Every structure is written in structure tokens, then in C-alpha cells.
Amino acid sequence: MAWSMFWTLVWKELRTELRGGRLVASTLALGVLLFLVVGIALNGASNLTADWSAGLFWMVVFFATSIGMTRADVKEQELGGSLGSLLAPIDRSLIFYAKWFSTFIIVLVSEVGMLIAFLVILNAPVPQNPLHFALVVMGGTLGLTGIGSFLAQLAGSSSLRDILVPLLLFPTTIPLFIALIRLTVISMVPTVSGAHIWVEVLVGYLVLFAVMPFLLYETMMEV
Amino acid sequence: MGKSSWFGVIAVAVLGFLCQYFALIWSPPEKTMGNLVRIMYFHVGSAWIAFLAFFVTALFAVIYLIRRNLLFDRIAVASAEIGVVFTSFTLITGSLWAKPIWNTWWTWDPRLTTTLILWFLYVGYLLLRGTIEGLERRARISGIFGIVAFADVPVIHFAVEWWRSIHPQVIDETGFNMPGTMIFTLMFAFAVFFVIYLLLLVLRTRQETQKQRMFLIRQGLQELRAKAFDDSVRGES
Numbered sequence: 001m002a003w004s005m006f007w008t009l010v011w012k013e014l015r016t017e018l019r020g021g022r023l024v025a026s027t028l029a030l031g032v033l034l035f036l037v038v039g040i041a042l043n044g045a046s047n048l049t050a051d052w053s054a055g056l057f058w059m060v061v062f063f064a065t066s067i068g069m070t071r072a073d074v075k076e077q078e079l080g081g082s083l084g085s086l087l088a089p090i091d092r093s094l095i096f097y098a099k100w101f102s103t104f105i106i107v108l109v110s111e112v113g114m115l116i117a118f119l120v121i122l123n124a125p126v127p128q129n130p131l132h133f134a135l136v137v138m139g140g141t142l143g144l145t146g147i148g149s150f151l152a153q154l155a156g157s158s159s160l161r162d163i164l165v166p167l168l169l170f171p172t173t174i175p176l177f178i179a180l181i182r183l184t185v186i187s188m189v190p191t192v193s194g195a196h197i198w199v200e201v202l203v204g205y206l207v208l209f210a211v212m213p214f215l216l217y218e219t220m221m222e223v
Numbered sequence: 224m225g226k227s228s229w230f231g232v233i234a235v236a237v238l239g240f241l242c243q244y245f246a247l248i249w250s251p252p253e254k255t256m257g258n259l260v261r262i263m264y265f266h267v268g269s270a271w272i273a274f275l276a277f278f279v280t281a282l283f284a285v286i287y288l289i290r291r292n293l294l295f296d297r298i299a300v301a302s303a304e305i306g307v308v309f310t311s312f313t314l315i316t317g318s319l320w321a322k323p324i325w326n327t328w329w330t331w332d333p334r335l336t337t338t339l340i341l342w343f344l345y346v347g348y349l350l351l352r353g354t355i356e357g358l359e360r361r362a363r364i365s366g367i368f369g370i371v372a373f374a375d376v377p378v379i380h381f382a383v384e385w386w387r388s389i390h391p392q393v394i395d396e397t398g399f400n401m402p403g404t405m406i407f408t409l410m411f412a413f414a415v416f417f418v419i420y421l422l423l424l425v426l427r428t429r430q431e432t433q434k435q436r437m438f439l440i441r442q443g444l445q446e447l448r449a450k451a452f453d454d455s456v457r458g459e460s
Contacts, residue, residue: 154368158354168351168368171343172375175382182386201382208378216367219288 005090009098010105012081017106024110027068031114034060035121046123050192053124054184058177061114062144065107066166069148070155086221096149096217103145111141125188133187139202140180146209147172154220176205231422235415242415250408253401259323260405266316268412269309270338272420276306277345279424281373284366293435294428296362299369300352301427303345305420310342333384340379344372358435 017023038056042048048056085095115137118124127133148169155164179201186195246264253260279302287295317335318328329335352365401409 150371154364155351157356157360157364158351159356160350160354164347164351164354167343168347171340171347171379172372174340175375175378178382178386197385201378201385205378208374212371212374216370219363220367222363 002090002094005088006094006098006101009085009095010102012085013099013102014105016081017102023068023103023106027064027107028110028113030067031060031064031110032117032121034064035114035117039121048122048124050125050185050188051181053118053122054181054188056122057115057118057124057184058140058180060118061111061140062170062173062177063166064110064114065144066148066169068107068110069103069145069152070162070165091218092221093214093217095221096153096213099153100146100149100213103149104142107145108138108141111137127184127187129187129190132190133184136180136183136187139183139206140176143176143202143206143209144173146206146213147176150209150213150217153217175201179205228422228426231418231425235419235422238415238418242412245408245411250404251402253405256324259320262316262320264408264412266313266320267409268416269316270313271413272416273306273309273313273338273341275417276302276309276420277341277373277376280306280345280348280369284369287362287366288370291359293358293362294432296366297428297431297435298424299366300349301424301431303348303369304427305423307342307345307349309416309420310338310345313338314342331386333380333386336383337376337380340383341376344375348372358438 035056038060086092088095119126148165151168151172152165155161155168158164179198182198183195183202186192186198242264246261250261250264252258280299283295283299283302287293287299314335317338321330321335322328348365348368351368352361355361355364
């Protein structure tokens with residue numbers, strides 16, 4: 001029952017996105033634009049080190065995603081879909097996990113586009129360990145969309161919602177941000193050591209923000 | 224302010240003067256830093272109070288979410304506001320101390336970085352709180368963020384610490400790394416900051432209670448006006 005409801009909710013979110021493509025289009029467009037602006041700011045950025053490349057990649061991904069997520073559920077709010085989900089006879093945290101998973105898929109799609117822009121526009125070094133890099137991107141996106149979805153819901157009733165989501169998201173995700181940059185550098189230059197510490201930070205962060213919504217989401221969604 | 228508050232203010236003033244005497248005159252200069260070490264009593268004391276204030280915010284947020292009594296929410300927000308003030312003070316004194324010691328106003332030290340992130344987290348908390356309508360919804364939402372932010376602090380600290388560290392260790396597993404007179408002055412400064420924190424907490428919570436009471440009176444008055452207007456319209460028809 002719970003699993004079928006979970007997949008129904010995920011499919012509902014994905015279908016809404018497929019009809020308009022709001023989150024993919026806005027996140028991707030903003031991400032590519034940011035790479036362009038960063039390239040101009042760095043005078044062409046033809047010879048960036050792995051440290052700089054990894055940092056810039058995740059900064060753009062975090063920024064574009066946080067801005068995109070502030071308005072991700074506007075359509076749902078307009079049509080009353082969110083209220084309908086709340087009326088479903090299920091644990092409300094399931095709604096959050098479905099939203100998290102669907103946002104993860106959507107952001108991952110836009111990240112593919114951002115990655116191409118990153119490699120082409122910034123002339124960034126291609127990761128020497130692509131599988132490792134793919135796992136880092138997936139883990140990072142999972143963490144980012146988890147906390148991002150939670151904070152977007154949390155700030156949903158605020159009149160400063162658009163500015164508050166990035167303002168709350170950035171300080172909260174600093175451990176994730178540092179871990180992802182270090183792991184991305186390691187995937188670009190495999191001779192750099194210390195991956196296990198950052199994998200621990202990433203996993204610890206994912207566990208923390210997977211458990212906390214389970215405890216707090218029901219309270220948060222009280223009408 | 225009532226009599227007890229005035230007593231508190233006078234006690235803080237006396238303790239504050241004593242603290243200045245211990246920190247600026249009585250305690251000895253440090254071997255390498257000389258008199259510059261004196262800023263430590265204010266910097267470390269305010270940092271400890273800031274962390275305590277954020278702990279109190281998270282604690283009272285949890286209690287509010289369990290008991291649903293708005294008094295606990297008022298204590299939580301009062302503590303967060305005082306915590307932000309003490310964090311700002313910590314950052315400013317830290318920067319002033321860093322310039323002559325490390326030859327820079329800012330450095331990517333874990334404690335410094337964690338403190339600045341903490342400042343942003345709780346400024347975000349106050350902004351979130353200030354932009355939500357409805358007393359109970361505001362208390363609930365800001366309470367949840369207060370808990371999330373506090374739970375995130377150890378993760379932030381360890382992540383930044385593994386990233387880099389150059390901060391002097393005032394306390395480590397062997398205890399305090401300083402002479403007895405300096406330990407006494409540091410603990411005295413902490414106690415004074417703690418008394419200031421308690422006094423501010425009581426005053427700010429009381430002010431917040433009055434603010435909420437005013438809000439409820441105004442709301443009641445608007446309802447009475449609307450009812451009187453309805454009655455007069457019905458009477459005319």
C-alpha cells in the first residue's frame with residue numbers, strides 16, 4: 001500500500017513536470033547562464049585547476065537548484081493538488097519522500113545539461129574516474145534535493161519565500177557542499193587522498209536529512 | 224521595567240565593572256601574544272553564550288512542539304535573538320584578535336567559519352519567523368527550523384574542521400592550556416555574560432508576551448467592530 005502510494009505520488013510529480021517542464025527548464029537555463037557569467041568573470045577560464053572547477057560546478061548547481069526549487073510547486077498550489085495529497089490516508093512523511101525522489105530525478109536531468117555546459121564553457125578537466133564522479137553527482141543531488149524540498153516546504157508560507165529558500169539552504173548545506181567539492185576533486189585527480197572522510201560526511205548528512213523529515217514533516221504540514 | 228529587572232540591571236553593571244578589572248588589569252599578559260590575549264575573555268565568553276543561546280532555542284522549540292504553549296516559543300525566539308547578538312560580538316572580537324595575531328581579518332579556520340555559518344542560520348531563522356502570518360503557524364514553522372539548524376551545527380563543525388584548522392586550543396583533552404588567574408578571569412567573564420544573557424532573556428520574553436497580548440487585543444477589537452457593524456446594518460434593514 002505504502003509503496004504503491006509512494007510511486008503514485010512520484011508519478012504525479014513527474015507528470016506535472018513533464019507537462020510544463022518548469023523546474024528542468026528554469027534550473028538548466030540558470031545553470032548554463034551562470035557558467036557563462038563565471039567564464040566571463042574569470043577571463044575565459046581556459047585553465048582552471050581541479051579544485052576551482054569542482055568548486056564552481058557545485059556552486060552553480062546549488063545556486064540554480066535552490067532558485068528553481070522555490071517555485072517548483074506553484075502549479076500544485078494553484079490547482080489545489082497539495083491539499084489533495086494531504087487528504088490521502090497515508091503517513092505524511094511519505095508525501096515528502098515522494099517529493100524528494102521526484103525532485104531528485106528532475107534535478108538530475110537538468111544537471112546533465114549543466115555538466116555539458118561546465119565541460120564545454122569552462123573547458124573543465126574531464127573526470128578521470130567517471131563512475132566515481134557519477135556517484136558523487138547522484139549522492140550530492142540526493143542530499144541537495146532532500147534538504148531543498150524540506151526547506152522549500154518550510155518557507156512556503158513565508159512572504160519572503162523566494163529569497164529565504166537559498167538563504168536557509170546555503171548555510172544548512174555547507175557540510176554537503178565541502179564534501180562534494182572534495183569528492184569531485186578526487187574523481188578528477190585520483191591521486192588526491194582522503195575520500196573516506198568525505199564519503200562519511202556525505203552519508204552522515206544524507207542519513208540526518210532522511211530521518212529528520214520523518215520526525216518533523218507531519219508537524220510541519222499541519223493545516 | 225519592574226523592581227526585579229532594575230536589580231538585575233544594577234547587578235550586571237557591578238559584575239561588568241569587576242569583569243573589566245579582572246580582564247584588563249588583574250590577569251597577566253600572555254607569553255607570545257602579550258596584552259592582546261585580553262580580548263579572549265570577551266571573545267570566548269560571548270561565543271560560549273551564543274552556543275548556549277542556540278541550544279536553548281532548539282530545546283524550547285522541541286518543548287513547544289510537544290506542549291503547544293506559546294510561552295515556550297517566545298523563550299525560543301528571545302534566545303535566538305540574543306544568540307545572534309552574541310555571535311555577532313564573537314565574530315567582531317575574533318576578527319579584531321585575528322588581525323594582529325594571524326595578520327588577517329578573516330581566515331578559513333573551522334571555528335570562525337562555523338560561527339559565521341551559525342550566524343547566517345539564525346538570521347535566516349529570525350527572517351523566516353518574521354515573515355510568517357499566524358501566531359501558531361509561525362511558532363511551529365520556526366520551531367522546526369530551530370531544531371534542524373541546531374542538529375546541523377555538529378555536522379557543519381566537523382566538516383569544516385576536516386577541511387582545515389589553525390585555531391588555538393584553549394581547552395583540549397588535557398584541560399585548560401593557561402595559568403590559574405587566566406582561567407579564573409575567563410570563567411568570571413563567562414559567568415557575567417551568562418547573567419547578561421539571563422537578564423536579556425527575561426526582558427525580551429516579557430516584551431514578546433506583551434506584543435502577543437497586544438496583537439490578540441487588537442484582533443479581538445476588530446472582531447467586536449465587525450460584529451457591531453453587522454448589528455447596525457441588520458438594525459437598519
